[in-house]
Amino acid sequence: SRSLQSKKRIAYLGPEGSYSHQAAYKSFRFDSILIPKPSIDSVINEVISGRVDLGIVPVENSTEGMINQTLDLMASSRLYVYREIMLPIVHHLLSKVDLSSITHLFSHPQAIAQCRDWINSNLPKAKVVEMASTSEAAMAAARHASGAAIASEYSAELYGLNILASKINDNPDNITRFWVISRHMAKTKGKAKTSIILTLENVPGALYRAIGTFARQEINLTKIESRPSKKNPWEYLFFIDIEGNLDEDDNVRMAMEDVKTCTKDIKILGSYPEGGMLT
CATH class of the missing domain: 3.40.190.10 (Periplasmic binding protein-like II)
Known part of the structure; x- marks a missing residue:
C-alpha cells in the first residue's frame, strides 16, 4: 500500500x-x-x-x-x-524456574559485564553463556530446562519468562x-555533535598536533577512543566526537581543514543532533 x-x-x-x-x-x-x-x-x-x-x-x-x-x-x-x-538500561533476571534451580545464565557480553557483581553474589556456580543479544538470551532461557537470562522486562513479556530479580545492574545509572x-550524510541544524575517524602518522607528536587543531578553534572534544587500524601493525584509528556542527559552524569547518594537514586520513561520520534521553 x-x-x-x-x-x-x-x-x-x-x-x-x-x-x-x-x-x-x-x-x-x-x-x-x-x-x-x-x-x-x-x-x-x-x-x-x-x-x-x-x-x-x-x-x-x-x-x-x-x-x-x-x-x-x-x-x-x-x-x-x-x-x-x-x-x-535496566537489567532483570528472567527464568521459568526459581533462582536455586538455575544452572545456565544467558546474556549479551555487555549485560553480563554490567551485572558482574550481582552474578558473583547470587549465581556464582551458574555457567555463563554469551549470546548475540539480550533478547536472544531470553529465547534461550525459555527453551532451557534450568536456564535464566539477563534481559529487559519487555523480553520477559515476549518470551513467557518470570522476573526473578529486578534492576540487577551493578551501576544503576546505566x-x-x-x-x-x-548511507547518506544528513544535514542538521542547530546544536550538534560531529564524529570523525583519524588515522595518524606513527611519528612523535602526531596526536598532539591533531588535537591541537580543535583547541585552536576552541572546540570541545567529548570523546576520543583508539582502535587498531587492522591495515598495518601498530597503526591506530582515533574515533573523536566534538561539540559543533559541520554544516553551520565556521570554526568546525576550519578545524577539519587544518586537521587534514597533520593526519594520514580522515573520515567524517557526520554532524547530528545530540541524543535526548529516552524514557
Whole structure:
C-alpha cells in the first residue's frame, strides 16, 4: 500500500525485545517498519546494501565503554551517523524456574559485564553463556530446562519468562548510546555533535598536533577512543566526537581543514543532533 511504501525500513539488533529494539521502537514506531537482524554486522550490511534505509547499532555504554565491533565496522564501511539515541538500561533476571534451580545464565557480553557483581553474589556456580543479544538470551532461557537470562522486562513479556530479580545492574545509572546509521550524510541544524575517524602518522607528536587543531578553534572534544587500524601493525584509528556542527559552524569547518594537514586520513561520520534521553 501507499502508506507502507512511504515508511522507512529500519534494521536493528534483534530479536524483538532487545535494547536495540526498544531504542528503535521508541524513536521510529510511528513512521517505520522495524526489521530485526541477528548481529551488528548484519545490521550494517543491510544498510550498505540498500535493503533498509537506516540501521540502529549500539556504540557506547556508560559503564562498559565503547562497542568495539561497531567502531571497527563503521571504520571499514562508507556509512554515516544520522542521529544518536540515549537509552537507560535496566537489567532483570528472567527464568521459568526459581533462582536455586538455575544452572545456565544467558546474556549479551555487555549485560553480563554490567551485572558482574550481582552474578558473583547470587549465581556464582551458574555457567555463563554469551549470546548475540539480550533478547536472544531470553529465547534461550525459555527453551532451557534450568536456564535464566539477563534481559529487559519487555523480553520477559515476549518470551513467557518470570522476573526473578529486578534492576540487577551493578551501576544503576546505566545508559547505552546508539547510532542511527545511513548511507547518506544528513544535514542538521542547530546544536550538534560531529564524529570523525583519524588515522595518524606513527611519528612523535602526531596526536598532539591533531588535537591541537580543535583547541585552536576552541572546540570541545567529548570523546576520543583508539582502535587498531587492522591495515598495518601498530597503526591506530582515533574515533573523536566534538561539540559543533559541520554544516553551520565556521570554526568546525576550519578545524577539519587544518586537521587534514597533520593526519594520514580522515573520515567524517557526520554532524547530528545530540541524543535526548529516552524514557
